[in-house]
Each structure stands twice: as structure tokens, then as C-alpha cells.
Amino acid sequence: MRILLIEDDKEAAAYLVKALREAGHVPDHAPDGDSGAGLAGGGGYDVLVVDRMLPKRDGLSIIEELRVRGDDTPALILSALGQVDDRVKGLRAGGDDYLAKPYAFSELLARVEALGRRRKPGEAETVYRVGDLHLDRLGHTVTRAGQPVPLQPREFRLLEFLMKNAGQVVTRTMLLENVWDYHFDPQTNVIDVHISRLRAKIDKGFGEPLLHTVRGAGYMIRDGAR
Amino acid sequence: MTALGKVVRTTAFKLSAIYIAVFSIFSVFFVLYISYATNELLGEQLQQTIATEIFGLADQYRVDGLPGIVEAIEQRSHQPGASLYLITDVSGRILAGNVSQVPASLLNSSGAEPITVPYDRYAGDGGNNIAMVQVVRLPGGFRMLVGRDVGEREQFREIIGNALAWALALLIGLALLSWFFVSRRVLKRIDSLSATSRRIMAGDLSGRLEVTGTGDEFDRLADSLNAMLDRIEHLLYGLKDVSDNIAHDLKTPLTRLRNRVEAALASPESTETYRAALEATIEESDQLIKTFNALLMIARIEAGSQDAAMTEVEAGAVVRDVAELYEPVAEEKGVELTIDAPEPVTLKANRELLGQALANLVDNALKYADPAEHESRRLTIALSAKRDGDNVVLAVADNGPGIPAADRQRVLQRFVRLEESRSQPGSGLGLSLVAAVARLHHGDIELGDANPGLVVTLRLPISPPQQ
Numbered sequence: 001m002r003i004l005l006i007e008d009d010k011e012a013a014a015y016l017v018k019a020l021r022e023a024g025h026v027p028d029h030a031p032d033g034d035s036g037a038g039l040a041g042g043g044g045y046d047v048l049v050v051d052r053m054l055p056k057r058d059g060l061s062i063i064e065e066l067r068v069r070g071d072d073t074p075a076l077i078l079s080a081l082g083q084v085d086d087r088v089k090g091l092r093a094g095g096d097d098y099l100a101k102p103y104a105f106s107e108l109l110a111r112v113e114a115l116g117r118r119r120k121p122g123e124a125e126t127v128y129r130v131g132d133l134h135l136d137r138l139g140h141t142v143t144r145a146g147q148p149v150p151l152q153p154r155e156f157r158l159l160e161f162l163m164k165n166a167g168q169v170v171t172r173t174m175l176l177e178n179v180w181d182y183h184f185d186p187q188t189n190v191i192d193v194h195i196s197r198l199r200a201k202i203d204k205g206f207g208e209p210l211l212h213t214v215r216g217a218g219y220m221i222r223d224g225a226r
Numbered sequence: 227m228t229a230l231g232k233v234v235r236t237t238a239f240k241l242s243a244i245y246i247a248v249f250s251i252f253s254v255f256f257v258l259y260i261s262y263a264t265n266e267l268l269g270e271q272l273q274q275t276i277a278t279e280i281f282g283l284a285d286q287y288r289v290d291g292l293p294g295i296v297e298a299i300e301q302r303s304h305q306p307g308a309s310l311y312l313i314t315d316v317s318g319r320i321l322a323g324n325v326s327q328v329p330a331s332l333l334n335s336s337g338a339e340p341i342t343v344p345y346d347r348y349a350g351d352g353g354n355n356i357a358m359v360q361v362v363r364l365p366g367g368f369r370m371l372v373g374r375d376v377g378e379r380e381q382f383r384e385i386i387g388n389a390l391a392w393a394l395a396l397l398i399g400l401a402l403l404s405w406f407f408v409s410r411r412v413l414k415r416i417d418s419l420s421a422t423s424r425r426i427m428a429g430d431l432s433g434r435l436e437v438t439g440t441g442d443e444f445d446r447l448a449d450s451l452n453a454m455l456d457r458i459e460h461l462l463y464g465l466k467d468v469s470d471n472i473a474h475d476l477k478t479p480l481t482r483l484r485n486r487v488e489a490a491l492a493s494p495e496s497t498e499t500y501r502a503a504l505e506a507t508i509e510e511s512d513q514l515i516k517t518f519n520a521l522l523m524i525a526r527i528e529a530g531s532q533d534a535a536m537t538e539v540e541a542g543a544v545v546r547d548v549a550e551l552y553e554p555v556a557e558e559k560g561v562e563l564t565i566d567a568p569e570p571v572t573l574k575a576n577r578e579l580l581g582q583a584l585a586n587l588v589d590n591a592l593k594y595a596d597p598a599e600h601e602s603r604r605l606t607i608a609l610s611a612k613r614d615g616d617n618v619v620l621a622v623a624d625n626g627p628g629i630p631a632a633d634r635q636r637v638l639q640r641f642v643r644l645e646e647s648r649s650q651p652g653s654g655l656g657l658s659l660v661a662a663v664a665r666l667h668h669g670d671i672e673l674g675d676a677n678p679g680l681v682v683t684l685r686l687p688i689s690p691p692q693q
Contacts (some may be wrong), residue, residue, distance in 0.1 A: 088535060102515055154550060178550055184582040185516060187589045187656070193554035 001046040001116045003027045006062065007078065008034030008054050016049070019105050020112075033057030040066060045073055046116045049108070052079035052090065060093040067094035074115035078103070087183060106217035110169040117168060128163035131223035133202060133210055135163050144206055154179065155198050162211065162221040171218035195219055237412070242405030249397055257390040261383060268379045272358050276340050280362055287364055295370070296322040303329045309374050310345065310357055316367035325371070333361055333369050342376065356380070362622060415444050417598040423451075431459050471641040472521065475654070476514065483510045520655040524640065527579065527662040536690075541611040541618045543568030548584040550610050552592065556607065561595050563588075566610035573618045573688045575667055583663040584609065584622065586656040587682050591624035616688055617669070623681035634673035660684070 003025050013029050019058045020027040028045075030036035030130040033054040040048055040062060050059040061162075063075045077095040079086060087098045097111050128135040140156060142149040151159065157179050162170055172191040176182050195211065203209045212220050279302075299311045303324035312323035314333060327346035340360040347355060359373030363664040419435055426433045434455060435448035490503030549565050556563045591607045606622045629637060636642050638661040641654040660682070664671040669686035 100519075104512075180547065182547075182551075182581050182585075183578060184585065185519070186551070186585055188552075188555055188592065190551055190555050193558055194551075197554050 001025045001113070002044060003047050003049060003116075004030065004039055004045045005049045006030045006033070006040070006059060007049070007051045007052065008032055009051075014106070016105070021108070023109055024029060024137050025112075031055075033044065033059065035061060037062045037065065040071075040073070043071065043073070047112050048073055048075040049112060050075055050077055050095070052077055052081070052086075060090060060095070063094045076108075076109075076111055076115055104217075106214075107171050107173065110171045110174060110218060113135065113168050114165050114170070116173065128160070128166065129188070130163055130166045130210055130221050131208060132206075133163075133221075135159060142202070144169075144202055149201055151198075151201060155194070155201070158194060158198055159202065159221075164220065165221075167220065167222045169214050169217045174218070237306060239405065239409055242401055242408070245604040246398055246401040249401070250394060253393055253397060253457070254390070257386060257393065261386040262391075264382065264386070265379065268382065269358075272374050272376065272379075273340055275309070275374060276358065276360050276372050278618075280360060280370070280485050283370060283372065284362065284364065285309075287368075292321075292366070292368065295364075299323060309349070309372060310359060312371040313364075314369050323371070323496065325373075327357070328371065332359070333371065341372070343373075345373070375378070419444075419448065419451075426455065431455070431462065435468060443611035468521075468640055475517065475641050479514050479517075483507055483514075486510070491602045517655065520659060521640070524655065524659050526661045527659070527666050535578070536574050537577065538572050539577045539580060541571045541573055541575075541580075541620060542569075544577060544584060545611045545620065546610045548581055551585065552588045556588075556592060559592060559595060559605075561592060561605040561607055564606060564608045565610070566608065569613065569689055571611060571618045571688070572614045573667075574690055575686065576663075579663045579666065580620075583684065584620065586660050587622035590656055591622060591626060594626045595624065610663075613688075617685045618688055620684040620686070621681055623676040623679060625676060628675060628678055628680045629673060631675070637673070638671065657682075 003020055005013060005016055005020070005027050007016065008031055010031070013031065017027045017029050028039060031041050033056040034053065036050070036059075037057065039045075048063070048160070050062060052059040059077065063077070066073065066075075074096045075094065076097045077090040077100060078099055078101060079090065080101045090098045096115055099108060099111060126137050128137070132144045135156075136142070137160065142151055142156065142159060158175065161175065163176050173183075173185065175191050175194075176184075177184070195213075199209075199211045203211055208223075209222050210223065212222065214220050257643050283295055283298060286298050290297075295313065299313055299322045303311050303322070308324060310323075310325050312325045312328065312333075313321045315321060318333060325345055325347060329343060332343055340358045342356060342358050345355055345357050345359070355375060355377065356375040357375050361369055361371045364370055393454055415438075417437075422433055422435050434452050437445050437448045437452070439445065486503055486506055490500055493499050545567050546565055549563050553563050588607060588609070595605045595607075603625070606625055608621075610619075610621045610623075612619050638657050640658045642658075661671045664684050664686065667686040668690040669684060672683045672685070674681045674683065
């Protein structure tokens with residue numbers, strides 16, 4: 001993926017560029033708001049990673065400008081302000097996701113990749129398939145190897161989100177945000193226990209496990225055979 | 227600024243000047259009006275008297291002829307405080323009367339209205355008397371003059387004039403006096419207020435403005451300002467407490483972090499050691515970030531900056547969401563989560579923060595639920611959302627160890643952790659955040675005894691008071 005990183009902290013930017021490259025992406029870096037707006041305006045990026053507080057101009061205004069021009073390149077806002085109202089402001093300005101500093105790189109990568117995928121065609125799929133696991137979004141049914149798997153409504157949403165991002169790492173905070181619509185950081189491992197329950201329903205008793213734990217990052221659902 | 231300039235600039239001076247001007251104008255008009263009106267009235271009375279006398283004397287003449295009227299005039303002329311009388315024949319010779327000299331032309335002119343003229347009562351008495359007279363012609367060519375001295379009226383006018391002058395003098399005198407008193411008093415108190423506030427600004431936060439106990443405006447002002455100072459002092463000490471706590475609770479893990487890295491550096495080169503040290507470092511810094519975030523969040527909530535994110539929230543739904551989120555963890559620990567939200571209650575709230583507050587409470591309850599006790603009795607955490615009048619009452623009750631009554635207020639403060647919980651992970655900020663959320667929603671938090679266990683009750687108004 002071609003990623004534009006607009007970030008004024010040199011050290012953080014250098015680290016991100018290197019790490020994104022190692023993860024197989026093609027990052028460009030703009031050190032301030034003006035050059036960032038110029039590069040972003042040129043187009044051709046899959047995802048924008050925009051720091052909120054930039055020299056010369058505000059990160060939010062860059063995104064706003066793009067949206068006004070009809071450019072809907074997904075944008076991830078990075079900010080030292082992590083509070084709810086700042087998040088709301090960021091998303092209202094046209095940002096697609098919001099990540100508070102400091103963050104783990106795995107979190108940033110998972111979110112950037114999820115954003116990049118969002119654009120690809122097939123988003124409106126009504127059935128998700130991973131291996132022999134099928135999820136029917138309209139009928140609200142799940143089957144594994146042809147057998148129906150009964151799920152609670154929340155478990156269904158959890159699986160739906162994981163399968164929407166199949167093959168991608170999904171972090172615990174992403175799950176909490178997208179499945180429960182909460183942005184705080186629970187003290188205990190609440191998400192892990194939900195995952196292990198889900199795992200017991202979709203993987204237990206079937207040959208190939210599909211729901212994987214990615215150490216230090218989160219979870220991923222993928223067809224292990226491939 | 228000169229001393230005079232300072233005085234002139236005071237509000238007391240300006241007010242006094244305005245009052246003096248207004249009252250002077252008012253009293254001048256008032257007195258002028260009174261003197262004019264009385265003058266008119268007295269004049270009318272004089273005319274009336276003259277007319278009555280003329281009517282009486284003319285009557286006498288008609289009945290008794292010339293001798294009768296002469297006798298009557300002679301008689302009346304000698305009474306004390308008599309009017310003026312004069313009767314002449316055709317040639318102008320005085321037949322009777324008590325006036326020795328009037329302007330000659332007067333007797334030839336006779337009008338319907340009395341006129342004011344100078345006269346002499348006795349020959350050669352100076353001629354500076356003034357009278358209001360009327361002349362009538364009697365049948366047979368006789369002329370009769372009747373009049374009254376108007377000296378009284380003049381005297382009255384003089385009295386009024388003097389009264390006016392005195393009143394004005396007194397008024398100005400009193401105004402000056404009251405101004406002097408008021409301005410001195412006001413200036414003194416204001417100067418004392420300014421002096422105290424300057425002292426407080428200079429850093430003496432314990433200073434308070436003087437309250438004299440008279441209950442006047444200055445006392446009320448001083449009371450309000452003192453209350454404000456109390457609040458500021460309280461906040462400042464709170465801030466100082468917090469910074470002390472931050473210093474302790476953030477520096478301790480930072481020191482640990484540093485020591486660990488130092489130890490790893492000093493240890494013989496081994497990838498394994500380094501990896502372990504780095505992983506521990508990340509874990510420690512994550513914990514630090516969490517603490518820091520929680521602190522910032524509390525600060526932001528207390529500053530009230532999240533007001534914008536208030537929406538209509540169904541309390542029961544928040545309770546169910548949180549219970550649902552924690553249910554698997556609770557089950558894993560052998561704790562039963564129950565929900566009691568019989569009817570939907572909607573309130574104006576920040577769903578995110580309300581959810582986080584409840585999550586913190588459930589988190590705490592789970593943390594202190596002792597699995598060892600699971601054998602002897604069922605461990606439960608009961609969440610409830612109920613309406614009580616204009617409030618929504620959210621409660622999280624457990625049957626765990628509880629908190630001693632003496633510590634219940636203290637644990638709401640930042641970084642306060644009871645001895646028994648030191649072994650548990652946590653920052654000591656969870657309950658502070660819950661308390662801050664309750665305050666943000668204009669509600670309150672209460673820690674009680676669930677017999678056994680702890681019950682935390684949030685009482686939030688359904689529609690927060692408008693500022």
C-alpha cells in the first residue's frame with residue numbers, strides 16, 4: 001500500500017517509515033502541514049496517516065480540504081489528545097480512524113491496513129468466507145463446514161468484524177471500538193475472554209483453527225491452509 | 227495622580243455631585259412655585275377683602291348718605307390693622323380717611339381691578355409704603371378709595387426667599403458632609419479590599435477580605451470573593467497534592483524502568499536478556515501511559531470540556547452493555563453478574579464516560595473478588611439502573627471484601643490505594659475517574675456497605691441544570 005505519513009516529529013516519522021516499509025508498504029513522509037497537503041492533494045495514496053498538530057497548518061484542515069474536493073482517501077488521525085470530544089472532532093473533519101499517542105506500532109499498522117482494505121471492491125459483500133467458515137450478514141447465520149454455529153448477537157458482530165478484516169491483524173482496542181463502541185482501555189482482559197469463547201464455538205471440534213492470536217498485537221482470522 | 231484628582235475620580239464624589247445638582251434644581255423650583263402660589267393666593271385674598279369693604283361702604287352711602295359713610299370710614303380708620311380709606315368730594319378735597327398722600331392721578335382713574343401704588347399714611351412718613359387700592363365713584367361726584375397695605379405680603383416673600391437660601395445652604399452642607407463620610411468609608415473599604423487582593427496576588431493565598439458583619443454590599447462582595455478564594459485555594463492544594471502524587475506514582479515506575487534497562491546494559495551480552503528487558507520495558511511504559519491517560523482524562527473531565535459530547539443515553543442499555551462486556555471475564559472468575567434495570571430511563575449523559583465509569587466499578591469488583599471464597603458462597607456483582615424522582619441511580623454492588631467506612635471518601639482521591647490492594651495491579655485512579663464522571667454529570671457518588679461487600683451508587687440528574 002502507498003501510505004502518506006504527515007508527521008513533524010523526525011524520530012517518530014523515521015521509525016514509522018522504516019517499520020511500514022518492513023511491513024511491505026510504500027510510505028512517503030511529509031514533515032509539515034503544507035508539504036503534506038501538497039503531496040496528499042497529488043493523490044495516489046491508499047492511506048493517509050496525519051498528525052493533528054503540525055507546523056504551518058492543522059492536520060484536520062488537510063483532511064477537510066481533501067474531503068471538500070471529493071477525495072475520500074482513508075485517513076488515520078494521530079493525536080496526543082485522546083479524549084472523546086477530540087476524537088469526535090477528528091472524525092467529523094473527515095478522518096476515518098483516530099489513534100491517540102503514544103501508540104504501539106502494531107496498533108497503527110493494524111489500523112492502517114484495515115483502512116487500506118476498506119476501499120477495495122467487495123466491501124458490500126453479504127457473505128464472508130474464511131476457509132469453510134461462512135457468515136451470512138443478512139441472514140445472521142454462521143456455519144462451519146456446513147454445520148450451523150449458534151452465536152450470541154455480540155459474538156456475531158465480533159466474528160463479523162474479524163471476518164471483514166480476514167487476513168489482517170485486528171487489535172483489542174479496534175474490537176472494543178467497532179464491536180462495543182467504547183474507546184476506553186479496560187483494565188482486565190475482557191476482549192481476550194470474549195475471543196476465547198468465540199474460538200470455542202467456531203474452532204473447537206473442527207480440524208483447522210481459523211482464529212489466531214497474534215502475539216503482542218491482537219487477533220487474526222485466516223484460512224490456515226493458504 | 228494628585229490627591230484631588232483621586233478624590234474627584236471616586237464614584238462617591240461623582241454621585242454626590244449629581245445628587246447636589248439634582249436636589250438644588252428641585253428645591254429651587256419647589257420654593258419658587260410655593261412663593262408664586264402663595265403670592266397669588268394672598269393677592270386674591272386682598273382683592274376679596276377690598277371688594278367686600280367697597281360693597282359694604284357703598285351700601286352704607288346708599289342708605290345713610292354722605293354723613294353715614296364718613297362716619298363709618300372714620301370709625302373703621304381708627305381700628306388697629308385698619309385698611310386704607312379715603313373719601314373726597316368733586317373738587318378732590320379729603321372728607322375723611324386715614325391716607326394723607328396718594329398720587330393725584332389715582333383718584334381720577336377708577337377701574338374694576340385694584341392696583342398697587344405707593345402711599346403715605348401720615349403726611350411726610352417717607353412715602354415708601356405700598357398698598358393695593360381700588361377707587362370707586364359714588365353718586366354725587368364723591369370718590370372713595372379703599373385699599374390694604376401689602377407690606378405683609380412683601381414680608382412673606384422675603385421669608386420664603388430666606389428659607390430657600392437656608393435650605394440650599396443646608397442641603398449643600400449636608401451633601402458635602404455625607405459625601406465626605408460615604409467616600410471616606412467607601413474609599414477606605416475599597417482600598418482595604420484592593421490591598422488584601424494585592425497581598426493575595428503576591429502569593430499569600432490564605433489571606434481573606436475583611437467582613438465587617440454589617441451585611442452591606444461590601445460584606446456580600448467580600449463574602450463572594452472569599453468563597454472564590456477558598457475554592458481557588460482548595461483547587462491549588464488539590465493540584466499540589468496531585469503533582470506530589472504524580473511525582474511519586476510516575477517516578478517510581480520510571481525509576482524501575484531505568485534500572486531495568488541499566489541492569490540489562492550491564493549484564494553480559496545475551497540476546498535473551500536484552501529481549502526480556504526490552505519486553506519488560508514496553509510493558510512498564512504501557513502501564514505508565516495508561517496511568518498518564520487516566521490522569522489526563524480525569525483532568526479533562528474535571529475541566530468540564532466533555533460537555534459537548536452529552537447525548538440522550540438510556541441508562542439500562544449502558545448497564546447491559548457493560549455487563550455484557552464483562553460477563554465472560556466474570557464467569558471465568560466464578561462471579562455471577564446480575565442486571566436490574568426494570569424500566570428504560572433516559573438521561574443526558576456522555577455514554578462513553580458513563581460506560582467507562584461502570585466498567586471501572588465492575589473491574590474493581592472483579593479485581594477484589596476472592597476466588598478462594600468462591601467455595602463458601604456465591605460471588606455476585608449486581609448492576610442496577612433505576613429512576614428515583616428526577617435522578618437516575620446507577621449502582622454496582624458486590625459481596626466481596628468491601629471498603630471500611632473510614633476509607634470510603636479517601637479512595638475517591640487520586641492515587642489513593644488501600645494497603646490491602648497494593649498487591650493488585652492498578653493505578654489508584656479508577657474510582658477518582660468514576661467520581662469525576664459523576665461530577666461532570668452534576669451528580670454524586672456514594673460508597674456504601676452492601677453487607678457484605680461494597681456498593682457504589684451514582685446518582686445523576688436526568689436533565690442536568692442549565693448554566
